[in-house]
Amino acid sequence: MAESSTAYEPQSIEAKWQRRWEESGLYRRVEDPSRPKHYALTMLPYTSGDLHIGHWYAMAPSDARARYMRMHGYNVWFPIGFDAFGLPAENAAIQRNIHPHQWTMDNVRHMRTQLRAMGAMWDWEHEAVSCLPGYYKWTQWFFLKFYERGLAYREVAPVDFCPRCNTTLAREQVWGEDRHCERCGTPVIRKELAQWFFRITDYADQLLVDMDQIDWPERVKTMQRHWIGRSEGAHVVFHSEAGDPIPVFTTRPDTLWGATFMVLAPEHPLVAKLTTSERKAEIEAYVESAGRQTEIDRLATDKEKTGVFVGAYAVNPVNDERVPIWIADYVLTGYGTGAIMGVPSHDDRDFAFALKFGLPIVPVIDRPDRLAKSLVFPGSVRDGFAAELDALGIAYEEGPVGTVGLGLYVTLQGEEQIDGYVAVMQRYLQPGNWNEIVGARFLFVFDDGVRALDSVESDRAILARCKAIYPPVGENRTVMEMLNSLPFYRDVLLHAEYGTMINSGDFTGRPGETAKADVIRWIEERELGHAEVNYRLHDWLISRQRMWGAPIPMVYCPSCGVVPVPEEDLPVLLPDDAAFLPTGESPLKYHHGFLNTTCPRCGGAATRETDTMDTFMCSSWYNYAYVSPYYEGDVPFDPEAGRYWLPVDQYTGGIEHATMHLLYTRFFTKVMRDMGLVAFDEPMERLFCQGMILGEDNEKMSKSRGNVVNPDDYVSTLGADSVRAFLMFIGPWELGGSWSSTGIEGIYRFLNRVWSVVTDSSTTAIPAEATAEEIADLRRYTHQAIRDVTRDYEAFKFNTALASLMKYNNVLLKAQASPVYGTDAWREATRSLVLMLAPITPHLAEELWERLGGAYSVHDERWPEWDPELAADRVVTLVVQVNGKVRARIEAPAEIEEADAKELALGQENVQLHLQGLQIRQVVYVPGRLVNIVAR
């Protein structure tokens, strides 16, 4: 084989094998019911034009895993396609005067070439491009089916809008604190538009429950659970004094008696009606400013609360208390009913709001921890008070109170201590003083008696008494505001736990375990409201005011109203002569040929819907489209092929899709199941999410940073196999990592060393015969490598798989110059090395396999198996510790007995040295690993 021992030249072998694989149809899909199928899928790339290193990072390991499954006997199908609708194509159209279709398809052609260079096992015969009519016909078909099932509806919803460009803006097109248009700098306004929604909330519970049947990363499931945000509570109707019903959703109906105000979202439909004339200007200004903020800003809990009183009052239905109505940006229209009851004593945000605006705060749920505090002011009690506290076993600390002297900081635990404390306080309180107990109870001890904070009136009365005694506290508007000025009390002023109801009329004393359910039953009986489940998830807004998307197949007829396009008329084609305005406005609105049509129902003149669909629609069913792209039957894909291949067995993609794409595609599958298109609940059985590849400077790659890595450059110099292997070597796939131009050279060197281990016969073997021990050593390394590498592939740990392969190759480099060279064990070693590298470096492995005399193709070979007997270590290193510190290491036979190990350990000189003057208490033995001698 001397003539084939040339240098490793990736360029020639990669081209050679890519051609050969294609010619022989190695990766072509075959339906073979005799073998277990494996549908491997990686998230489809967007047609950005250039294959970024990020695409390689997502796809190469996914391919390696698919190849690994293939070597385990699975009939693997690994399709590919393109997500081809979207904003960048329109921007290109405006900037370069090129039709989005042409721009996109040029990109597709270029990307296909780049993708082929990766040497992945893609089945190109089932490629699908989402912007082609044969594809989006079915995207539109899904819209019609959802509409038929009552899952699509039209409703007015706000969009970010640039008044100058006359166009809707995506979130990424809105820049800066002042939220201006990225193109022209004009401040963005909110505009209400009629838009189409999908009723994903109908499936909220199924999306939650079915998570149990899929093998997805726990973090993705958790994110989806939070995203769906199921909460059980009650729908309760308050009324304004004028009689307008104001429904609220609350998860805590047991706190209804503590609702001392209401807050509406600034966009709430009743705001204009409720606002009194003198408040109008202020309210309008606030509504305007709230509308300009993002939801993220509005919900930030660390910012100062803002809000405005509308001037009107509502009535709390459970106790007929009059409560003021406010608007504030922390209440959103999209969640619940867009209005809340403010319970400041048991909700952080309501507490902060009430404190800021001087609204009364009345506790209505007992603290389950029974903790209370009291600050005894200097000079407010007679001598001997502290001794009484000692006698009762009450904890306190003496400390300065401002600049007035030393006071007592008392902490009380439980009823007995609180009652005892109040009794003592009543006896010792100096005239002209008061003392308060805060937390488990809110009690004010005055010299003529005790007053509890148990209602809005008591709040006023207590404050008035205190003010009379010490006028400066009169600046406070509520008792809580006064208490909040003392930092000592801040952690006991409110709590959000369930507990026994207090200050709640007939419900006072109701235990926390049943409080919520009991109150719901009671309000249902009185028809004040009812139990309700609320979701944070809201319906999916699928309308986009864009041209480059699948047109929504709907027609507006002056006489028939909203009419769906008949199925047989699909697809509603995008015009190929649309004129793009430099503003970015959708040309569909001005394209007469597209816009004007006839009503499918009455045949009269009608207009088309000009909005297109969210591109997440296209990617919600692409895993089905691949089965039979641009299918011409009466369902979106060939049912027979679908029965064999579906669902996806292994899906991989970025964690950034955790909540949106991955939730939408699950929703689609559930609707498809209900339509009878598929017989399963979930589209992807197993999911792995990779992290993000960063630039050499550890920053996200971007053109502006100048740290973008072009894979093509490295493919042409070091080869696709080096790029693939390096990307897998960087670190754990799920965590991402940063590119390194020197790191990839290290991989290239490694592949060269593999090459020389397998092909180099110039190192003449030492004439001596290999001993049985040398053979056993080599075989042990081989079988340990197979064991470790197999485990790593199983767990998607390509980085450690490569580390083990490198280590193994280093061993083989040494063995090459020893008598084992050329033995059967050597042949087993090199074959195993090549087989284990095949998924990561498919070209190199194929070439080396051929040189080893293997039959075409290495990718049809079976994965090597390891023999535990052969892999077992003969000698182990026993670590000897004294009190947990390593004091000696002993080479010992692997099967050493506990007693022998301990004896050996104690015999070590350095161990004896450290045991001097100490008494052995315990000896811990971990078989084959360590002996820890505990001595004092």
Added chain:
RNA sequence: GCCGAAGUGGCGGAACGGUAUACGCGGUGGUCUCAAAAACCAUUGGAGGUUGCUCCUUGUGGGUUCGAAUCCCACCUUCGGCACCA
């Protein structure tokens, strides 16, 4: 802010509660060469020391344990998502 994740040598990272720093990069010294590159060999966490050793080190502070990078609590920092980027 909320939700999710991660912090280990000069760098990327490895470590079933049991030898911290595997593997690779980089550095240093050497071999080869007229020279350089490549390749190969050796060495490489920090501090101290009498070759044998000792001490310190896994973001910070506590805790559990014979033993903690690993488990628990609190905090700090960085990254991803937050509904019209895909």
